[in-house]
Amino acid sequence: MIARLPMTLTGKLASLYAIATLIILACVGTYLYRALASQLAARDDHELVEKIEQFRHILLETPDSAAIIKDKHRFIDAAMGHHGLIVMLVDVNGQTLMKNHDAAGALTPSQIVPIGQEPHPRLIWNWEYASGKTARTIVAWAKLDKAAEPVKVVVGRTASERTQLLADYLQEVLAAMIGASVLAALLGYLAVRRALRPLKIIASQAHSITAQHLERRLDAHLAPPEMQTLVASFNAVLDRLQDSFQRLSQFSADLAHDLRTPLYNLTMQTQVALSQPRSNEEYIALFSSSLEEYERLSRMVESMLFLARADNAQVALSVQALNAFNELQRIADYFEGIAEDAKVKITVDGQGTIAADPALFRRAVSNLVANAIRFTPAGNTVRLYLERGSTSNVIGVANPGSGIEQAHLARIFDRFYRADQSRSRSGSSTGLGLAIVDSIMKLHGGKVEVESVLNGMTTFRLRFPVKPPS
Incomplete structure (x- = not known):
């Protein structure tokens, strides 16, 4: 089985443009064709009315039926100059006095215009003058000059001329539609190709972006x-x-x-x-x-x-309503011995609840407390507190010290990043503590913030949302 090659975007747009053009031209051509056919039919009907009035006028100047038979050419000449025109004069007995066409169809008009009434296009009907052939026909009584009996005037026009004209017009319309569609496809292809040229340039730029050139960007x-x-x-x-x-x-x-x-x-x-x-x-x-x-x-x-x-969301949370003061006090008690060795005090403030996973909450706060004790000068205090808010509750860990330079604040949560390079070889630190805190807060739908003043207070804030993620 031969696989079909996918059409290019340029080809698709050009094809759609050509199809749209063809549909529009078909609609316009159909409208114009119908309008022309209607106008031609109206013109023919108007000429039939005029022609039957002409023959009525001629018959008023004709003394009797014998004069019609004797001078047929007078009436035939009046019918000349109009292609497809059928004229017949019939007396009251049904005898044909004159005709210019070998029409053999039975003449059974639905209406005959009486003497004294002007003919109207609505009185025109379709007469089958031959097998399978029809003509738009109007029939009227006409008065002779001296004869008492009137003459029936039959004037019809075949559709051959109008049909041929419409057929020729239809061919021209179809040829114009096909030509215009081909031209539209060609122009559409060129226009789309030109319009998509910037995309090719952008695609080339994207192709040039590699692992060695990730700094490049699309224009x-x-x-x-x-x-x-x-x-x-x-x-x-x-x-x-x-x-x-x-x-x-x-x-x-x-x-x-x-x-x-x-x-x-x-x-x-x-x-x-x-x-x-x-x-x-x-x-x-x-x-x-x-x-x-x-x-x-x-x-x-x-x-x-x-x-x-944590990065792959494989850590299952067991969120509970935790008593913040009790949890912080438990952490403070755990670090009491380490704090005494460092000659640092730990205080706990605040009352309220925190919606968090107990184990992860303790791990995050413990990492911050361990860092705070490590960098707090002897004789000072590490403060743990709770701040309640409308959308989030904040657990804060604040300690005095040398502080963190502003250049390091944006990166201290990166893995293995240490603001204090002099302690980079400390066996008690892996450089992952703050990165773990950041991941724990993201798992809870919250975030960790830091504020530090050189030779002043450094404060880490854990913002736990009031409504944790499900």
């Missing part, structure tokens, strides 16, 4: 107004794709760097330990150090798996 000025929105949307997709690609590249680089450090430490420690015999105490110290590195790798892998599941 919206080349697109027609109807497609500028599409081009702008495509450019927006490229912006997001470039940003995601850059983030992925940075993530891969950061991941390799963070995995390399513990793996390098494990390798070096093992090589040193195997270089010569060691005491039990030295092996125990080696195993303890290796265990820390393994735990760090385990936390990193666990965090990466959580982020992967």
